[in-house]
Amino acid sequence: MPLSLGLAMYRALSWRTAQPVQDPPPPRPRGPLIWMHATSPERHLALRDLGARLRAQRPEVNLLITVNASVPVAAPWRDPVPVPVMSDHPLAVRAFLDHWKPDLCLWTGGDLMPNLISLAADRGTVMVLADLEARDLPRRRAGWLTDLTRPCLERFGAILTASDAAATQLRRLGVSGARIEAHSRLLMGVSPPPCPDTALTAAAQALSGRPLWLAAYLQPEEFAPVLAAHRDALRFQHRLLLVAVPAEPGETGALTEAAGAAGLRFADWHGGDPIGEEVQLLICDDSSDLGLWYRMAPITFMAGSLAGGATGHAPFAAAALGSAVLYGPNIADHAEAYARLAQARAARAVQDAETLAQAVVQLSAPDHAAAMALAGWDTITESAAVTDHLIELIQDLLDRKEARDARA
Incomplete structure (x- = not known):
C-alpha cells in the first residue's frame, strides 16, 4: 500500500530518532504465531485470557504478547511472558518483524505505532484492531495527526470498537464502514476460583x-x-x-x-x-x-x-x-x-x-x-460476547491465511 504524506513524513523523521538498546528477544517457536499487543494493564489481562481460550481450541498456535510502557513487565508472568515494545524506529521495527514473523496481529486500543503497524501489514500479517475507544482517536479530520492516524487504521482488516461513539468517529475520519464493528469493552474473562x-x-x-x-x-x-x-x-x-x-x-x-x-x-x-x-x-x-x-x-x-x-x-x-x-x-x-x-x-x-x-x-x-x-x-x-466473537474471527482469519499460503 502506498504511504500517505503524513506516514511518509513520519517515517522519514523517525530515522532521526535514537534507536533504544533492547534485550535480545527469546527464540521464535515453530508454527503459526499470533501477536497480541496491549496498551494498558487491563487489556493485557484480557489478552492473556483470550489467548488461553484460543490455545485451548487451537493448540498448535503460539502466542506473543507485547506491551507498551504502561504495562508492568516485572511481575512473574507465566507463559507467555510479555515483551515490551517501546520503539517505532524503522530499524527496531524491522528487527522485530524479521524475528517474530507474526501470522496475525491483534492490536488493542490506541497508541498506534505507525511504522510497526504499516510494515507488518505490508509484509502480509493479518491485522485486527479491537477495543478501540473514542478517546483513542483524534476528534477532527484535518491536519497532520489525522493524516497519520487514518493510514494506520486502514492497515487493519477488521476494527472492533468499544462503543457506538468510537465507530461513528471512525467513519468521520473516513475509515470504511465495512471494516467497523461496534461492540462493548474487551475485559478479562473470569474463571472464578473453585470451591467444592x-x-x-x-x-x-x-x-x-x-x-x-x-x-x-x-x-x-x-x-x-x-x-x-x-x-x-x-x-x-x-x-x-x-x-x-x-x-x-x-x-x-x-x-x-x-x-x-x-x-x-x-x-x-x-x-x-x-x-x-x-x-x-x-x-x-x-x-x-x-x-x-x-x-x-x-x-x-x-x-x-x-x-x-x-x-x-x-x-x-x-x-x-x-x-x-x-x-x-x-x-x-x-x-x-x-x-x-x-x-x-x-x-x-x-x-x-x-x-x-x-x-x-x-x-x-x-x-x-x-x-x-x-x-x-x-x-x-x-464482554463475553466480544471475546467469543474475537476468537471466532481469529480462527476464521487464520484458516483463510493458511489456505492462501497453501495455494501460494
Missing part, C-alpha cells in the same frame, strides 16, 4: 447465618485501619463477622497481634477454632480459599489498595461471584477494571477506616449489596 460444594456447606454451618464481610489480600499497613473500620461497624451490626485474608501467609502472626491490640476476639479458620457468637474476626491464612469467601461474603474489600504505594488487586473474581466490591484509592495496576465496575455501580471507593466502616454498614442492608452484585455480574458478562 462441601466446603460451602461446612462454612455455612460453621458461621450459623452470621452477617459477614471479607477483606482480601490484606497488607500489614492495612491491618490497623481495616480492623478499626470493623470495630466501628460492630456498633451498628453487633453480629457482623470480618473474614480477613492476608496477602501472605507469613503475615498471620502480625494480624493476630493487631487484632489483640484492637480488642477484637478472633478465630483461626484453618486452626479449627470454634466460631461462636463472641468471635468478631475470622482469620484465614490461605488465599486459595478466596473462592469460598467470595461466594459467602456479600461485601468484599479488595485490600492492597488503602496504603500508600499499593497498586491494587484484580476485582473481577469477587464481582463475578456475587460480592459487592469496595476498594481504596491506590489501584494503579487495575484502574480500568475498578472504573468499569464503579461506573456500573458495582464497586465503591473508600478512603480510610471511617469511610470503609460507613460503606460496610450501608451495604449490610441486603438489597444494597444485592444491587451492586447484580451490576457486577452484568459488567463481567457483557
Whole structure:
C-alpha cells in the first residue's frame, strides 16, 4: 500500500530518532504465531485470557504478547511472558518483524505505532484492531495527526470498537464502514476460583447465618485501619463477622497481634477454632480459599489498595461471584477494571477506616449489596460476547491465511 504524506513524513523523521538498546528477544517457536499487543494493564489481562481460550481450541498456535510502557513487565508472568515494545524506529521495527514473523496481529486500543503497524501489514500479517475507544482517536479530520492516524487504521482488516461513539468517529475520519464493528469493552474473562460444594456447606454451618464481610489480600499497613473500620461497624451490626485474608501467609502472626491490640476476639479458620457468637474476626491464612469467601461474603474489600504505594488487586473474581466490591484509592495496576465496575455501580471507593466502616454498614442492608452484585455480574458478562466473537474471527482469519499460503 502506498504511504500517505503524513506516514511518509513520519517515517522519514523517525530515522532521526535514537534507536533504544533492547534485550535480545527469546527464540521464535515453530508454527503459526499470533501477536497480541496491549496498551494498558487491563487489556493485557484480557489478552492473556483470550489467548488461553484460543490455545485451548487451537493448540498448535503460539502466542506473543507485547506491551507498551504502561504495562508492568516485572511481575512473574507465566507463559507467555510479555515483551515490551517501546520503539517505532524503522530499524527496531524491522528487527522485530524479521524475528517474530507474526501470522496475525491483534492490536488493542490506541497508541498506534505507525511504522510497526504499516510494515507488518505490508509484509502480509493479518491485522485486527479491537477495543478501540473514542478517546483513542483524534476528534477532527484535518491536519497532520489525522493524516497519520487514518493510514494506520486502514492497515487493519477488521476494527472492533468499544462503543457506538468510537465507530461513528471512525467513519468521520473516513475509515470504511465495512471494516467497523461496534461492540462493548474487551475485559478479562473470569474463571472464578473453585470451591467444592462441601466446603460451602461446612462454612455455612460453621458461621450459623452470621452477617459477614471479607477483606482480601490484606497488607500489614492495612491491618490497623481495616480492623478499626470493623470495630466501628460492630456498633451498628453487633453480629457482623470480618473474614480477613492476608496477602501472605507469613503475615498471620502480625494480624493476630493487631487484632489483640484492637480488642477484637478472633478465630483461626484453618486452626479449627470454634466460631461462636463472641468471635468478631475470622482469620484465614490461605488465599486459595478466596473462592469460598467470595461466594459467602456479600461485601468484599479488595485490600492492597488503602496504603500508600499499593497498586491494587484484580476485582473481577469477587464481582463475578456475587460480592459487592469496595476498594481504596491506590489501584494503579487495575484502574480500568475498578472504573468499569464503579461506573456500573458495582464497586465503591473508600478512603480510610471511617469511610470503609460507613460503606460496610450501608451495604449490610441486603438489597444494597444485592444491587451492586447484580451490576457486577452484568459488567463481567457483557464482554463475553466480544471475546467469543474475537476468537471466532481469529480462527476464521487464520484458516483463510493458511489456505492462501497453501495455494501460494
